[in-house]
Amino acid sequence: MKEKSPITAKEMWRITLNLTLVCFSAALILGVVFNLTEPKKRSQIAANEKTLIQKLLNLDEKAKILEVRRYLGPGQPPTIGYLLSDELRQYNLDGKFLKKWDLPEVFQKAPTQERDEWVEKEFPESHFVGRFFAAQNPDGTLTGYVTEGSQYGFKSLIRFFVALSQNFQIRGVEVISHEEDPGLGDEITKPAFKNQFLGIRLEDLQTLKLTKGPKPEEVAPEKEKQIYAVTGATISSQALVDGVKQAVWHLERRLNVVR
Amino acid sequence: MSFDKLQAPPFRELLWRGFFSENPVFRLALSLCPAVAVTNSVKNGLMMGLAVWAVQVLSSLTIAIFRNFIHDKVRIPIYTIVIAVWVTAMDMTLAALAPKIYSEIGLYIKLIVAFAIIISRLELFASKFPLIPSVLDGFSMGLGFLFAMVLIGAIREVLGNGTIWGVTLIEVRPILFLVLPAGGFFTIGLLMAALNWVEKGRHV
Incomplete structure (x- = not known):
């Protein structure tokens, strides 16, 4: 075998310098691009969520969408903070009111990120854990709610929105992101599956079951309180059913606390 | 470097090569996995082809500019970083715009980061030739890839699904x-096979 020429120290330095410079400039370029594109991407996501909520609750342009963000505070047992459109309220786990801060006017219209930073300062060691939305008519009456939930599916977290009318009847379920298998688990995002949730009431949820087997041609909505699973994707279907149940129950409890 | 003494092929040949004789x-037969995975419709094929085209040209450009600076022993990692930077930058820009x-x-x-065709053009061409031929090579190779993706996509969509660009052409799925x-x-x-046959015909 031919012996390889050894790398001299000088050459080693050159290689190191070479790689360091390349990685450094790569990081610099990507950092600049990220900073330029990230705000646009964020505002797009927010705009998409707004249109989705409007579609789910069938809102017109005049209706206002209020966002309620929830923060988990420090302590044992922990405290919960709710950020409303103009104030931050702190409750204990049983829903007893503890304290409130007024949100300064400059932050009321500010992007979410800035409001989160304000909360971090006022409510130290807390972190964002979830959110829900309430739709409000121009005259101040609430017309419906959308809550964000997540549940582990077959592979990873399934994130979804559940839209509810004022009297807690499901008006729509929409999967925001998931990593289920194409053709099997990802069928849960199709209307054929998710539309089965339409019209289900809060009191039905306790007995709501996932059924395996062929879906009958016509399901009588008053009689049947069941969701037909996607064939070959029972775990994904079950996850969405469980997730929706949890999300609605949590929303009901939290609304009672905040109201 | 002795490579610089290599004579770059004439421009017309460069353009023709990527498109046909070295498609x-x-x-x-490089990057067949993505070519198979993505080309079940014309639209997907075209989008993927355009993205690869852009990354190929930009990477060839970058490597051709810095080819004398890149150390021979670490050239492959550097190609990968350059491709990854362009792909990520494009990924973020597209997501925003x-x-x-x-x-x-x-x-x-x-997926483009791992495309064999891009890294092979950088290794075989852009690292050895000056700026203009390298960019032309990247341009023609990218275009050749785009052409192949669209052609495969069109055939598969029409014969497999009876549609073209989502518009129904035939009611049945042949x-x-x-x-x-x-x-x-x-x-x-x-x-x-068809291209081999055409090329044979050209030479006979």
Whole structure:
């Protein structure tokens, strides 16, 4: 075998310098691009969520969408903070009111990120854990709610929105992101599956079951309180059913606390 | 470096090469996995082709500019970093500026980092030749890839699904099998055979 020429120290330095410079400039370029594109991407996501909520609750342009963000505070047992459109309220786990801060006017219209930073300062060691939305008519009456939930599916977290009318009847379920298998688990995002949730009431949820087997041609909505699973994707279907149940129950409890 | 003494091929040959005589998919048989995975419709094929084209040209440009600076022993990692930077930058830009397109092809864009065709053009061409021939080579290779993707996509979509660009052409699905991944290999194989036959005819 031919012996390889050894790398001299000088050459080693050159290689190191070479790689360091390349990685450094790569990081610099990507950092600049990220900073330029990230705000646009964020505002797009927010705009998409707004249109989705409007579609789910069938809102017109005049209706206002209020966002309620929830923060988990420090302590044992922990405290919960709710950020409303103009104030931050702190409750204990049983829903007893503890304290409130007024949100300064400059932050009321500010992007979410800035409001989160304000909360971090006022409510130290807390972190964002979830959110829900309430739709409000121009005259101040609430017309419906959308809550964000997540549940582990077959592979990873399934994130979804559940839209509810004022009297807690499901008006729509929409999967925001998931990593289920194409053709099997990802069928849960199709209307054929998710539309089965339409019209289900809060009191039905306790007995709501996932059924395996062929879906009958016509399901009588008053009689049947069941969701037909996607064939070959029972775990994904079950996850969405469980997730929706949890999300609605949590929303009901939290609304009672905040109201 | 002795490489600089190499004579770059004439421009016309450079352009023709990527498109036909050294077409990445049909001749070099590189990057077949994505070519099969993505080309079940014309639209997907075109989007993927455009993304690869852009990354190929930009990477060839970068490597050609810095070719004398890159140390021979670490050239492959550096090619990979350059490709990854362009792919990631494009990924972020598309997500911000064209979210509709991004939601359809975002998954495939990240795959471009590992495309054999791009790294092979950098190693075989851009690292040895000056700026203009390198960019032309990247341009023609990228275009050749785009052409192949669109052609395969069109054949598979029409014969497999009866549609073209989502518009229904034939009510039935003549050969449904073609939209499946295995059908992609069949299409590429048959197209390779057809191109060989055409080329033989040219020389005889």
